[in-house]
Amino acid sequence: MQVLPIQTPQIKPGDSVADILAGCFGFSDSDILLVSSKVIAMAEGRIFDLKKIKTGEEALKLAPQCGQEPEFTELILRETERMNGFIASISPFALLTSLKPAGMKTGRLLCPNAGLDKSNIEPGYAIGWPEDPVRSARILRMQLELSGRKPRNPKKPTKPKIGSLSSDSPLGHELEVEWSDSSVSSVSSRIAVIITDSCCRPARLGVVAFALVCAGIDPVQSQIGKKDLFGKPLNFTHEAVADQLATAANFVMGNAGQSVPAAVIRDHGIELSDYSGWVDGINPGEDLFKETIV
Numbered sequence: 001m002q003v004l005p006i007q008t009p010q011i012k013p014g015d016s017v018a019d020i021l022a023g024c025f026g027f028s029d030s031d032i033l034l035v036s037s038k039v040i041a042m043a044e045g046r047i048f049d050l051k052k053i054k055t056g057e058e059a060l061k062l063a064p065q066c067g068q069e070p071e072f073t074e075l076i077l078r079e080t081e082r083m084n085g086f087i088a089s090i091s092p093f094a095l096l097t098s099l100k101p102a103g104m105k106t107g108r109l110l111c112p113n114a115g116l117d118k119s120n121i122e123p124g125y126a127i128g129w130p131e132d133p134v135r136s137a138r139i140l141r142m143q144l145e146l147s148g149r150k151p152r153n154p155k156k157p158t159k160p161k162i163g164s165l166s167s168d169s170p171l172g173h174e175l176e177v178e179w180s181d182s183s184v185s186s187v188s189s190r191i192a193v194i195i196t197d198s199c200c201r202p203a204r205l206g207v208v209a210f211a212l213v214c215a216g217i218d219p220v221q222s223q224i225g226k227k228d229l230f231g232k233p234l235n236f237t238h239e240a241v242a243d244q245l246a247t248a249a250n251f252v253m254g255n256a257g258q259s260v261p262a263a264v265i266r267d268h269g270i271e272l273s274d275y276s277g278w279v280d281g282i283n284p285g286e287d288l289f290k291e292t293i294v
Contacts, residue, residue: 018143029189034249039261079114107281192216209250211242
């Protein structure tokens with residue numbers, strides 16, 4: 001299996017991630033593309049000017065406990081609410097949020113700060129996840145599966161409007177992004193797309209990564225019924241395929257200033273599929289950590 005980094009220019013709001021990636025890397029049939037959620041969010045304009053955020057009482061109370069400024073804490077609370085979540089615990093560095101985004105069928109997502117980040121963005125700003133990561137993954141997959149770098153009917157891309165928080169918008173901005181299907185011309189190969197983010201693990205030091213959504217690959221493979229080395233059947237093992245690939249890709253992508261927002265897994269032997277959606281979690285009653293985390 002090969003893990004191939006894709007180094008790109010800095011991606012800005014309004015950029016076409018598909019065009020940039022295709023211009024920096026030669027995709028092949030059955031490639032699995034893993035791309036940072038923050039890069040997709042940046043292109044879609046999901047950035048927030050912290051100076052324009054009005055804070056509430058809860059944010060003012062929580063900010064000193066989690067080591068964040070009140071404006072960033074307020075944004076965490078709003079994103080948590082948007083994704084049907086709650087604050088699971090508080091550390092001196094972050095808020096651990098439990099989220100169930102629209103479309104996620106099973107379980108919940110545990111992540112710091114509702115997926116928001118202040119790294120790899122201008123000082124005074126924060127960046128979140130894409131508004132609809134499933135849609136973003138589907139469109140990116142469709143665009144990259146189509147060959148030809150010259151458009152049939154070229155259109156000038158429409159840059160998204162990035163606004164400030166306001167009382168009539170739960171996220172404080174209005175966003176319209178024009179996705180041009182004309183940037184590609186004919187079907188040539190089949191690939192999969194996984195949108196990822198970095199994360200921490202309980203009781204372990206260091207950052208790994210996990211898969212938010214997939215398009216074109218099953219995120220989990222059941223091993224139930226298969227036999228181990230001694231012929232004993234496995235009763236409950238599932239391989240977290242997308243999460244494992246996310247961490248492998250994150251090792252070459254990095255989390256600092258590497259300018260490697262994506263990586264391709266090649267020669268992997270994994271069967272691609274038509275799956276498209278969030279990577280589901282586990283039912284609370286089956287969660288080994290349920291008593292210690294949520």
